[in-house]
Amino acid sequence: MMKPEGKPKIAILISGRGSNMSAIFDRIKDGSLPVEIVLVFSDKAVAEGLQKAREYGVRTETFSPSEFSSFSEYEARLVEVLKHAQAQWIVCAGYMRIIKKTLLENYQGRILNIHPSLLPSFRGLNAQKQAIEAGVKISGCTVHYVDEGVDSGQIIAQKAVEILDNDTLASLTQRILQAEHDTYWRAIKKVTYS
Numbered sequence: 492m493m494k495p496e497g498k499p500k501i502a503i504l505i506s507g508r509g510s511n512m513s514a515i516f517d518r519i520k521d522g523s524l525p526v527e528i529v530l531v532f533s534d535k536a537v538a539e540g541l542q543k544a545r546e547y548g549v550r551t552e553t554f555s556p557s558e559f560s561s562f563s564e565y566e567a568r569l570v571e572v573l574k575h576a577q578a579q580w581i582v583c584a585g586y587m588r589i590i591k592k593t594l595l596e597n598y599q600g601r602i603l604n605i606h607p608s609l610l611p612s613f614r615g616l617n618a619q620k621q622a623i624e625a626g627v628k629i630s631g632c633t634v635h636y637v638d639e640g641v642d643s644g645q646i647i648a649q650k651a652v653e654i655l656d657n658d659t660l661a662s663l664t665q666r667i668l669q670a671e672h673d674t675y676w677r678a679i680k681k682v683t684y685s
Contacts, residue, residue, distance in 0.1 A: 529549075535553070603635070613625070629652070634649075635647055651670075652667050
């Protein structure tokens with residue numbers, strides 16, 4: 492793929508408060524991450540992150556799979572919106588849907604996700620709880636390409652977080668989230684400028 496002129500154009504997909512999205516915006520603002528956010532999309536109209544995106548002056552869009560007769564129709568509409576925004580990359584930041592065929596085929600190798608464990612360990616939901624219950628001493632976060640599996644795509648970057656003896660689910664989750672905020676933007680820069 493030829494390198495496009497100008498900054499890489501990125502769409503961020505969220506479902507909630509968008510803390511990773513905010514951390515990305517902060518790195519763009521301070522000049523560390525030279526990309527352009529062309530769209531923030533949420534599958535939930537009440538997602539707090541939509542308001543944050545508007546405060547940053549970024550265009551937002553929201554609709555739910557429940558508004559469509561099939562998930563592939565939902566994704567087809569999302570692809571239309573992404574292409575209209577001229578998004579070259581998709582960054583999932585707390586987007587709580589499994590990405591399926593329609594989106595994958597249109598953005599093959601250009602969809603990133605961050606997961607709160609050191610993949611391939613503790614895939615899927617509640618990764619921090621899985622780590623505590625397994626008794627491991629190190630967890631962390633992983634940025635990976637999205638493929639047809641669940642948290643199974645090629646790993647781009649990882650950051651380890653020690654699990655302390657007195658950690659609760661809340662304290663571990665918070666420390667892993669801080670690691671995510673420091674790792675995601677670096678991985679985005681790495682892949683969009685490689």
